[in-house]
Amino acid sequence: MADDTLIWPSKLHHLCITTGQRSKMIEWYRDTMGLTPEDTDNGMTWMKGSQRNLLLQDGEAGEAAFIGIAVANTAHLERLRIHVEAENIPTHPLTSPMFRDSSFAITDPDGHRVLFGLPKNSLGSLDPKPGCLQHVVFATTNLERIVSFYTDKLGCKISDIVREEDTGDQTACFLRTDEMHHTLAFFRAPAIKLDHFAHEATCWNDIRDWGDHFASHHVEIVWGAGRHGAGNNLFIFVRDPDENNVEISAELETLTFDQKPRYWPHNNRALNLWGHAWLRS
Numbered sequence: 001m002a003d004d005t006l007i008w009p010s011k012l013h014h015l016c017i018t019t020g021q022r023s024k025m026i027e028w029y030r031d032t033m034g035l036t037p038e039d040t041d042n043g044m045t046w047m048k049g050s051q052r053n054l055l056l057q058d059g060e061a062g063e064a065a066f067i068g069i070a071v072a073n074t075a076h077l078e079r080l081r082i083h084v085e086a087e088n089i090p091t092h093p094l095t096s097p098m099f100r101d102s103s104f105a106i107t108d109p110d111g112h113r114v115l116f117g118l119p120k121n122s123l124g125s126l127d128p129k130p131g132c133l134q135h136v137v138f139a140t141t142n143l144e145r146i147v148s149f150y151t152d153k154l155g156c157k158i159s160d161i162v163r164e165e166d167t168g169d170q171t172a173c174f175l176r177t178d179e180m181h182h183t184l185a186f187f188r189a190p191a192i193k194l195d196h197f198a199h200e201a202t203c204w205n206d207i208r209d210w211g212d213h214f215a216s217h218h219v220e221i222v223w224g225a226g227r228h229g230a231g232n233n234l235f236i237f238v239r240d241p242d243e244n245n246v247e248i249s250a251e252l253e254t255l256t257f258d259q260k261p262r263y264w265p266h267n268n269r270a271l272n273l274w275g276h277a278w279l280r281s
Contacts, residue, residue: 012135013068050125066115084104109145109146130201131200135183137198138192160174196237197247198235200252211225232252
C-alpha cells in the first residue's frame with residue numbers, strides 16, 4: 001500500500017445493530033442511554049443523540065448490521081473509494097439516514113460491513129450525560145487476517161497488541177484511525193461476533209454519574225470500574241436487553257500518527273490494571 005494515510009483521519013460515527021425485540025431495545029436506549037427514537041424511511045429506528053447515535057433494525061440479536069465511519073471531507077472519501085477499487089475490494093450500495101448519498105460500503109474478511117461517508121449534520125454539543133460513540137470491538141477466529149486487512153488495505157494504525165508470552169501468538173489488537181487509541185479492536189475468540197461498543201465520556205466524574213444513572217434504572221454494572229492497560233482508559237460495562245456489551249469509558253489515550261505498536265502479555269493487566277479482566281481466549 002503506497003499511501004498509509006488512507007483512512008486517517010476517520011471516526012466511528014454510528015452503528016447499526018440487529019434485534020429481535022426492537023420495542024424493548026428502543027425503550028432501553030431511550031430511558032437508559034438518553035436517545036430519542038425516530039423511524040426512518042428504510043425500516044430502521046434511529047436512536048438519536050447529539051454525540052452518540054445508533055440504528056436498530058430487525059434481525060438476529062447481537063449482530064452489527066454495519067458500522068458507519070465518518071471521513072474528513074469529500075476529497076478524502078473519493079481518495080478512499082479510488083483506493084478500495086484499485087485494491088479490488090468490492091463496494092456495496094448501502095445507505096444510512098445519517099450519511100450523505102455519496103457514501104459507500106465494503107465488507108471485511110469476517111463479513112462485517114463498513115460504511116464510509118460524510119455526515120449530513122455535524123455532531124452537536126455534549127449530551128446531558130456525556131459519552132460519544134467512540135469505538136467498536138469484534139471477536140474474530142482469524143486475528144492475523146482481519147488485522148492485515150485493516151492495516152494493509154485501509155491504513156489503520158496499530159496502537160497495542162496483546163500476545164501470549166510463551167508462544168508469541170497474538171490474542172488482541174487495537175487499531176486507530178485518528179489520534180484516539182482505538183476506533184476498532186479485535187479479540188481472538190472461538191466465533192466471529194460483536195464484542196462490545198464504547199461511549200467515551202469526558203472524565204471520571206462522568207463515569208460516576210453514569211453508574212448512579214444505571215443504578216436508578218436497575219441496570220447492573222457487569223464489569224468495572226477498572227482501567228484498561230491497553231488504552232489506559234477508565235471503564236464500566238453494562239448490557240442492553242439483547243445482551244450487547246455497552247462500555248462507558250473515559251481518559252482514552254491519544255497517540256500520534258507515527259506511534260509504534262506496543263506489546264502486552266496476555267494476562268489480566270492488559271485489559272484491567274486494577275484487577276479482574278474479561279479474557280476472550
